[in-house]
Amino acid sequence: MKIAVMGAGAVGCYYGAMLARAGHEVVLIGRPALVEAVQANGLILEMGGESHVIAVEVSDDPAAIAGAGMVLFCVKSSDTEDAGRQIAPYLSDDTLLLSLQNGVSNPERLQAVTGHAVIPTVVYVASAMAGPGVVRHEGRGDLAIGGPGSDAAAEVLNGAGVETVVSPDIIAAQWVKLILNCAYNALSAVADMPYGPLVAQDGIPELLEDNVAECRAVAEAAGVALPDGLLDNVRGIAKAMPGQYSSTAQDLRRGRMTEIDFLNGEIVRKGRELGVPTPINKTLTALVKLAETKLG
Numbered sequence: 418m419k420i421a422v423m424g425a426g427a428v429g430c431y432y433g434a435m436l437a438r439a440g441h442e443v444v445l446i447g448r449p450a451l452v453e454a455v456q457a458n459g460l461i462l463e464m465g466g467e468s469h470v471i472a473v474e475v476s477d478d479p480a481a482i483a484g485a486g487m488v489l490f491c492v493k494s495s496d497t498e499d500a501g502r503q504i505a506p507y508l509s510d511d512t513l514l515l516s517l518q519n520g521v522s523n524p525e526r527l528q529a530v531t532g533h534a535v536i537p538t539v540v541y542v543a544s545a546m547a548g549p550g551v552v553r554h555e556g557r558g559d560l561a562i563g564g565p566g567s568d569a570a571a572e573v574l575n576g577a578g579v580e581t582v583v584s585p586d587i588i589a590a591q592w593v594k595l596i597l598n599c600a601y602n603a604l605s606a607v608a609d610m611p612y613g614p615l616v617a618q619d620g621i622p623e624l625l626e627d628n629v630a631e632c633r634a635v636a637e638a639a640g641v642a643l644p645d646g647l648l649d650n651v652r653g654i655a656k657a658m659p660g661q662y663s664s665t666a667q668d669l670r671r672g673r674m675t676e677i678d679f680l681n682g683e684i685v686r687k688g689r690e691l692g693v694p695t696p697i698n699k700t701l702t703a704l705v706k707l708a709e710t711k712l713g
């Protein structure tokens with residue numbers, strides 16, 4: 418199958434590499450520096466202590482997605498509308514369009530600008546760009562998807578060794594991931610620390626627990642049925658990915674604006690709408706925004 422990745426960064430390059438390794442025809446749409454590096458050296462996947470060179474097509478022109486049976490949409494949340502408008506003319510009725518993004522609003526916003534059905538995709542991977550055209554896998558890689566088209570998409574992804582479950586309640590699955598991001602991302606960014614050392618600091622486990630309770634109150638007021646074991650799930654991330662810096666921390670390190678408005682900022686907005694106090698998420702959002710003012 419021809420599979421296109423819109424937004425070839427840490428997430429897009431990882432899943433693009435996995436699908437290309439399984440024999441799919443993969444085209445990455447990314448920035449010129451990425452295009453140049455991949456054309457020169459192939460896409461390099463660093464995984465399990467080994468370096469793999471993966472043959473993929475690459476372009477900075479969104480028209481390159483034409484004819485794709487599946488599109489993995491992997492840009493940051495603030496780029497959803499722009500990138501969505503760029504790909505819209507090249508989607509066919511039967512293209513499976515997956516939003517592999519954090520936050521809970523992207524699938525709806527992408528659907529609004531493309532006029533195309535979107536499969537929400539919850540991403541559990543720790544990956545980072547180690548240089549142009551070099552993606553480093555640090556842990557996990559499993560996905561949860563839901564809604565129309567999910568069975569067909571899951572078959573392709575599972576067939577390529579990407580563990581993918583079709584969730585009976587993808588909205589709840591997206592909220593669980595949002596809460597996990599709200600718990601870790603801002604703290605990892607502000608402290609510039611990976612999760613393992615972060616949770617070993619005084620007061621951090623208690624703060625995570627209080628934040629999960631705050632987010633849960635917002636989710637419940639929004640009518641989301643969260644599964645049991647949420648706090649254990651959140652705590653488990655630091656054990657599963659002790660060396661990982663959150664994508665928010667990675668953004669600050671690269672001198673980029675973060676997705677904080679779509680993470681803790683989303684909890685603050687929804688809390689305000691629903692009359693639920695969100696002091697922890699307000700504070701974390703403000704701290705990350707303060708750090709953003711220092712970017713060049």
Ligand SMILES: NC(=O)C1=CN([C@@H]2O[C@H](COP(=O)(O)OP(=O)(O)OC[C@H]3O[C@@H](n4cnc5c(N)ncnc54)[C@H](OP(=O)(O)O)[C@@H]3O)[C@@H](O)[C@H]2O)C=CC1
Nearest residue numbers: 424425426427428447448491492500518519540543544664
């Ligand atoms: N990294 C991780 O471990 C995880 C990330 N996520 C989520 O996945 C999503 C993607 O994150 P991540 O891969 O880390 O982000 P990256 O910034 O690494 O990748 C996105 C890439 O898309 C490029 N891009 C944006 N718009 C366009 C465009 N119109 N045309 C071509 N290229 C474009 C960006 O370029 P530029 O930077 O120049 O704009 C960037 O290189 C986010 O929502 C994130 O929260 C979820 C789980 C884990």
Ligand SMILES: CC(C)(CO)C(=O)C(=O)O
Nearest residue numbers: 541542543661662663664
């Ligand atoms: C899964 C996790 C927590 C990995 O770091 C992430 O989603 C992020 O960094 O944004």
